[in-house]
Amino acid sequence: MPALAVFVAFGVIPLAGVLFLSFTSWDGLGDIQLSGLTSWQAVLGDPGLLHALWVTLLVMAASWAVQTPASILIGVFLAGRQRYRALLAVLYFIPLLLSSAAIAIAYKALLDPNFGLGAGLHIGLLTQDWLGEPVLAFSVVIFAVSWQFIPFHSLIYQGGVRQIPRSMYEAAELDGAGRVRRFFSITLPQLKYTIITSSTLMVVGSLTFFDLIFVLTAGGPGDATRVLALDMYKRGFQANLMGPASAIAVILVLVGLALALLLRRLGGGDAGASQMEGA
Amino acid sequence: MGLTHTTGLKRTAPAETERRRPRPGSERPNWLGGAAGWLWLAIVIVPVYWIFITSFKAQSSYYATNPLVPPAEPTLANYRLVIESDFPLYFLNSLIVTVGAVVPAVAVAFMAAYAIVRGGAHRFLRGVNSLFLMGLAIPLQATIIPIYLIIIRLHLYDSLAALILPSIAFAIPLSVLILANFIRDVPKELFESMRLDGAGEMTTLWRLAFPLTLPAVVTVTIYNALTIWNGFLLPLILTQSPDKRTLPLALWTFQGQYSVNVPAVLASVVLTTLPILILYVVGRRQLLSGLTAGFGK
Numbered sequence: 001m002p003a004l005a006v007f008v009a010f011g012v013i014p015l016a017g018v019l020f021l022s023f024t025s026w027d028g029l030g031d032i033q034l035s036g037l038t039s040w041q042a043v044l045g046d047p048g049l050l051h052a053l054w055v056t057l058l059v060m061a062a063s064w065a066v067q068t069p070a071s072i073l074i075g076v077f078l079a080g081r082q083r084y085r086a087l088l089a090v091l092y093f094i095p096l097l098l099s100s101a102a103i104a105i106a107y108k109a110l111l112d113p114n115f116g117l118g119a120g121l122h123i124g125l126l127t128q129d130w131l132g133e134p135v136l137a138f139s140v141v142i143f144a145v146s147w148q149f150i151p152f153h154s155l156i157y158q159g160g161v162r163q164i165p166r167s168m169y170e171a172a173e174l175d176g177a178g179r180v181r182r183f184f185s186i187t188l189p190q191l192k193y194t195i196i197t198s199s200t201l202m203v204v205g206s207l208t209f210f211d212l213i214f215v216l217t218a219g220g221p222g223d224a225t226r227v228l229a230l231d232m233y234k235r236g237f238q239a240n241l242m243g244p245a246s247a248i249a250v251i252l253v254l255v256g257l258a259l260a261l262l263l264r265r266l267g268g269g270d271a272g273a274s275q276m277e278g279a
Numbered sequence: 280m281g282l283t284h285t286t287g288l289k290r291t292a293p294a295e296t297e298r299r300r301p302r303p304g305s306e307r308p309n310w311l312g313g314a315a316g317w318l319w320l321a322i323v324i325v326p327v328y329w330i331f332i333t334s335f336k337a338q339s340s341y342y343a344t345n346p347l348v349p350p351a352e353p354t355l356a357n358y359r360l361v362i363e364s365d366f367p368l369y370f371l372n373s374l375i376v377t378v379g380a381v382v383p384a385v386a387v388a389f390m391a392a393y394a395i396v397r398g399g400a401h402r403f404l405r406g407v408n409s410l411f412l413m414g415l416a417i418p419l420q421a422t423i424i425p426i427y428l429i430i431i432r433l434h435l436y437d438s439l440a441a442l443i444l445p446s447i448a449f450a451i452p453l454s455v456l457i458l459a460n461f462i463r464d465v466p467k468e469l470f471e472s473m474r475l476d477g478a479g480e481m482t483t484l485w486r487l488a489f490p491l492t493l494p495a496v497v498t499v500t501i502y503n504a505l506t507i508w509n510g511f512l513l514p515l516i517l518t519q520s521p522d523k524r525t526l527p528l529a530l531w532t533f534q535g536q537y538s539v540n541v542p543a544v545l546a547s548v549v550l551t552t553l554p555i556l557i558l559y560v561v562g563r564r565q566l567l568s569g570l571t572a573g574f575g576k
Contacts, residue, residue: 070315077316090560091320094327097555099509101527102548105534106330109541117329117346147322154319180311208418211511215531229420236424237516249421256418 039243049248051223052231056255059141059227060206066146067153067202068195074150075157076187092151100148104215107144134224137217141225144216145209153198160194161187200263204256228252334358334546341542357546361533366547368522369529373508374554375439376525380446381503385496387447388454393484395455396462397470408459414452419445423516430517441517442525446510450503457502461495462488497565501558508555526551 043049078088095103110117111130131137164187172182210229213219219226219234226234228248236245329346335353336344344350395408426445427436435441465488473483489496514528524532530551534544559566 070319073311073315074319077313088316088320090563091324093559093563094556095323097505097559098548098552099511099527099530101509101511101530102551105530105544106326106548108534109333109544110326110329112541147326150319151323204415204418208420210420211527214511215534229418232420232424237427242424246424249424252418252421256421 039241039247042241043244043247043251046244048223048226049231049251052226052228052248053251053255055138055223055225056207056227056229058138059145059209059225060203060259062138062142063145063149063206063209064199064202066142067150068199070146071150071153071198072157072188072191072195074154076161076183078154078158079161092154094151095148096151098148100209100211101215103144103148104212107140108216111140131217132221134221137221137224141209141213141216144212145206148212149202149205153202156198156201157191157194160191164190196263196266200260203259203263207252207256228255330545330548333542334549336542338540338542357540357543358550360540360543361547361550364533365521365524366529366550369524369526370550372439372523373525376442376446376510377504377508379439379443380450380507381500384447384450384503385454385500388451388499389458389489389496390484391451392455392458392462393488396459397480408455411452411455414449415456419449419512423512426513427516436517437519437523439523442510442513445513445517446507450499450507454499454503457499458492458495461492465491494565497562501562501566504558505555 074092078092098106108131113129113132128136130140168186168190169182172186177185208229209227210233213225213227213230214233217225219230229252232245232248232252235241235248325347332349333341333346334357335355336350337352337354337356340350340352391407391411395404398404430436430441430445435444469487469491470483473487478486509527510525511527511531514523514525515531518524518528521532530544530547533547
C-alpha cells in the first residue's frame with residue numbers, strides 16, 4: 001500500500017509531530033529541545049492568539065453566511081434547464097481555476113484607491129482604501145473568498161438538487177404549491193445532507209485560508225485579518241518560534257475536528273444513508 | 280456510501296440521464312434563482328474581464344484609460360516582458376511538480392481505493408479507510424511545520440522533490456474517497472467473471488476497474504492538478520532559491536518586483552492560469568459530473 005506509506009509519512013506523522021513540537025522550543029534550524037509547556041503558556045497567555053482565533057471564527061462565520069445561501073440559489077438555478085448552460089459552466093468555474101495568489105494579486109490592483117477600478121471609473125463609492133481600513137479589509141477578504149469558492153459549492157448543490165426525485169415536485173405541484181413553497185418544503189429539506197457536506201468543507205476549508213489573506217492583506221491592516229493559519233506562519237517561519245507555532249497548529253486541528261464532528265452530529269451522524277436516494 | 284451495485288454505472292453520467300428525462304410541462308422560469316445566477320455571473324466576469332483586457336494595455340495607458348474599456352491599441356509588450364523573465368523556468372518547475380505529484384498520487388490512490396472496495400470487510404482496510412477519511416479534515420497548514428522538519432532531515436529542502444512528496448500525500452485522501460465511490464459502482468458480477476477467467480487482482484484492477492472508472496480518474500487527475508498547480512504554501516515554506524520557484528510563488532514575488540507595472544503583473548496572472556484553463560475546458564464534462572457525483576450524494 002504505497003498510498004498508505006506516503007500518506008502516513010506526510011500526513012499522519014506530521015500530525016503527531018506537530019503535537020510533539022508544540023512541547024519543544026525550536027528555531028527552525030538548530031536542535032530541538034523539549035521545553036514542556038512553555039510554548040503553550042506563551043501562546044495561551046498571548047492576547048494575540050485570542051484575537052487570531054476570533055478573526056478566524058469571524059471569517060468562518062461570515063464566509064459561511066455569504067456562501068451558503070448564494071451557493072444554494074445558484075445551484076438550484078444551474079440544476080434547472082436554461083440556455084447557455086455550457087458557457088455558464090465554463091465561466092462560473094473560472095474563479096476556481098485561478099490560484100489564491102493570483103486572485104489576491106488581481107484584487108489588490110483592482111481595489112487600489114489611486115489606480116483601481118473605482119478611481120478609473122470615477123465612482124466615489126468604489127474609491128476607498130479597501131485594504132487600509134480594518135472593517136473594509138475584512139469585507140474584501142470575505143468577498144474574495146466567496147468569489148473563489150461559491151462556484152465550487154454551487155456545483156455541489158447542483159448535484160444535490162439533481163438527486164431530488166422529480167415525483168416529489170410533481171406531487172407538490174398537483175397540490176398547488178408555488179415555486180417558493182416547493183423550494184422551502186422540498187428542495188431545502190432534501191438538500192439537508194448536501195448542506196452538511198458543503199458546510200463541512202466550507203468550515204474546515206476556512207481554517208486554511210492562508211494564501212489569499214497572506215498575499216492580499218498579510219494579516220493587516222494592524223491585525224484585522226490575522227487568522228490562525230497566518231498567525232502560525234508568522235510565529236513559526238518569520239519569528240522562528242516553531243514551538244508556539246506548533247501549538248497554534250494543534251489548535252487549528254482541534255477546531256477543525258470539533259467543527260467537523262459537530263456538523264456530523266447535526267446531520268444525525270448518518271450521512272451515508274442519504275446517498276442511496278435519487279440514484 | 281451505502282451504494283449497492285444496482286445503481287450500476289448511471290452515476291458516471293448524471294448530466295446525460297437528466298437530459299433525457301422528460302420535464303413536467305409548462306415550468307415557469309425560476310426568477311429568484313435566475314437573478315442570483317446572472318448577478319453572480321456578472322460578479323465573476325467583471326474581475327476576470329478586467330484582468331484580461333488590462334494585461335494587453337500599455338503601462339502608460341493603464342493609468343489614463345477607463346479600466347473597463349478594452350485598450351485602443353492592444354499590446355503584447357507585457358507578455359513579452361513576462362516571458363523574457365524567468366517565467367518559463369517557473370512554468371517548468373510548476374509542470375514538473377504537478378505531473379510528478381499527480382501521476383503517482385492518482386495511481387496509488389486508485390490501488391488503495393480498489394483494495395478498500397474489494398476487500399472492504401477486512402479490519403485493516405477499514406482502519407486504513409477511516410484514516411484516509413480523517414485525512415480530509417487535516418488542514419495542510421497544521422502539518423506544515425513537521426513537514427518542514429522532515430524535508431530538512433531528508434535533505435530535500437529547497438528542491439522540487441520537497442514539493443512533490445507532500446503534495447502526493449495531501450492528494451490521496453480525497454482521491455481515494457472519490458475513486459472508491461466509483462469503483463463501488465462497478466457491478467460485482469464483472470469482477471467475478473474476471474476471476475473465473477483466471478485473472479489476478481492486478482489484472483482485474485488495471486484491465487477492468489481502471490477503464491470502467493476512467494471518468495472518475497480524469498476527475499481526480501484534473502482536480503489534483505488544479506490544486507497542486509495553484510499551491511502556494513508548500514513552495515513558500517519548502518523552497519528558498521529563486522530557481523526553485525513555482526508559478527504562484529513567482530507571481531507573488533513578481534508582484535513585489537513590478538508593483539508599478541500592473542498590466543505586466545496581470546499578464547503573468549493570465550499566463551499562469553492558461554494551462555489550467557485549457558485542462559479544464561478539455562476535461563470539463565468529466566470533472567463536473569465526477570465532482571457532483573463525488574460530493575453531491
